[in-house]
Amino acid sequence: MSKILIRGAKVLGGEAQDVLIDGETIAEVGAGLSAEGAEVVDAGGKVLLPGLVDLHTHLREPGREDSETVLTGTRAAASGGYTTVFAMANTFPVADTAGVVEQVWRLGKESGYCDVQPVGAVTVGLEGSKLAELGAMHESAAGVTVFSDDGKCVHDAVIMRRALEYVKAFGGVIAQHAQEPRLTEGAQMNEGVVSAELGLGGWPAVAEESIIARDVLLAEHVGSRVHICHLSTAGSVEIVRWAKSRGIQVTAEVTPHHLLLTDELVRSYNPVYKVNPPLRTERDVMALREALADGTIDIVATDHAPHPHEDKDCEWAAAAMGMVGLETALSVVQATMVDTGLLDWAGVADRMSVKPARIGQATGHGRPVSAGEPANLTLVDTEYRGFVDPGGFASRSRNTPYEGRELPGRVTHTWLRGKATLVDGKLT
Template sequence: MSKILIRGAKVLGGEAQDVLIDGETIEAVGTGLSAEGAEVVEAEGKVLLPGLVDLHTHLREPGREDSETVLTGTRAAASGGFTAVFAMANTFPVADTAGVVEQVYRLGQESGYCDVQPIGAVTVGLEGKKLAELGAMHESAAGVTVFSDDGKCVDDAVMMRRALEYVKAFGGVVAQHAQEPRLTEGAQMNEGVVSAELGLGGWPAVAEESIIARDVLLAEHVGSRVHICHLSTAGSVEIVRWAKSRGIDVTAEVTPHHLLLTDELVRSYNPVYKVNPPLRTERDVMALREALADGTIDIVATDHAPHPHEDKDCEWAAAAMGMVGLETALSVVQQTMVETGLLTWAAVADRMSVKPAEIGGATGHGRPVSAGEPANLVLVDADYRGAVDPAGFASRSRNTPYEGRELPGRVTHTWLRGRATLVDGNLA
């Protein structure tokens, strides 16, 4: 593999520096670097970050290849600046055995666009009745450490306790989709003023908050790790903040769409805005931004949820829940967090690379941009402005809530262990 010289990039948004890559590793970082025969990437004015890591991606394979495949999903990831993604377990068949997680892991290796770490199901078939093969999945070639029934809540307290006890033995983590099912039967959107006016079934904030409160207490009792998926309400923020103040081992994520969009958009009845958990109020959005800034919320995760056209282009009640997010995540975070002054680029690297890699145990990712580290990097043209055009997405699906919306920033290059997966905005 030849040498690559990234010239004049703002490393973590700071002073312009050169970064020399030799093979899979960063050889040097400094000013005035040169290397005979190196490929030169002129990066003046652009921001260089460690490759992004997504702890919450739906790749759909096996079983729903009409929505996404591991190959198309990882191509979308590379387009968005990601060098590692964690693939959720709600596939067909469910990733609840060593065989299925190893299949996903191998497909990720074959794709070559980013590392794929499977997430194992907590319960068999996501049915909440019997623990899945947690130990076998951990000991498999995939080395699973994160377990989740995402899409469904582990609502049985005894089952959740057993899962927390089991993963504690090998330092694993249970990632909870916090949704009390009895409080959300028939729910179509956030419960509030807008749902009342539209006559749509409401998804109350307490359905999320009650599960989070229970699970942080269980994690404290067991002495285990719990991670809260796609936290979406101001009340949930306060519960996690309280739990952390007690020293409970809890981490939490927020999605880009919950940092930007509100339930007011549902007035259009456009199913592209239908997602679980639902878009909340402006008050919730502001609380989420502040919590991400102060560290109460640890990371940004996309919850990339691709669906084929026919599952979204229908009446609201029949439409599937979910949005694609890998290719727009960094732009949304730039708009909501960087341009508002809530986060620096260095802090973005922390929330979108360093901490998700730490939580999930993504070896070689989320590392400093310094000599001797793996060359997992993303280069961003932060001055770019443009309307989102899903026709150009690498994802197999197009269910984005941002079509036609102007967003800042554009990923120009992504490197996975020194090999370019994206060059000048085009997949390599």
């Protein structure tokens, strides 16, 4: 592979430096570097970050290729600055066996745009009644370390305890979709003033918080790791903060849309705002931002959930839940966390690369931008301002809540082990 010299990049938002890539590795970082025969990328003061890592992506393949495929999803990931994504298990068939997770893993290898690490199901068929083949999935070529029934909650406490005990043997983690099903039957949006006014079934905060409280206690009892998917309420923040103060092995994620959008948007009855967990109140949004800033919430994860046009462009009650997010995540984080002064770019790298790679054990990702490290990198034009146009998305689906909204920042280049997957904003 040829050499690439990234000239004048603000590494983690700091002073401008040059970064020399030689093959798959960062060869040198410093001022005034030169390399004969190297391809030169003029960074012009853009911010250079380690390649982003998404612990929560829905790639839909196998089974729902009308929504997304591993190829289109990883192209979307590269467009958004990601070099690895964790693909959730709610496919058709469910990723609950070594065979299915290996299929997804191999499709990721073939795509070449982004590393794909499958997430294995906790229970057979996501049905919540019998543990899936956790050990076999871990020992497969895919090397699964994260398990989740995302889209459904592992609501049975005995099953959850057994899952935590099982993955402890090999250092795995259970990623819980915290939703007490009996408290959310018929729920359509956040339970509160707006749901009462609109006459839509309410989704109470306690349905999330009660599961989180139970599961951190189970994790403490077992001495195992639990990860909370798409945390969305101020009360959930307090429970996680309390659990961490006791030394419980809990980590948590927040989505970009829960950092920016509120349930007031549901007044439009536009199904693009229908998501699980639902958009919450302004108070919740502020609590989530503060928790991400102080480290109570560990990471940002997109919960990229593509759906075809016919599944979203319908009446609210019939519409599917979910939003695409890979191609807009970094811009939303810049708008909500960096431009507000809550995080600097080093903090963004920590929450969107370093920590998610550590939680998911993504080897070679989330590493420092320094000599000898794998050249998994993202270059961001932080001065850019533009309006979101889903027509230009690489994702197969267009269900974004940001259409027509002005957002800051644009990923211009992405490198996966020294290979450019995105150049000047265009996929290679």
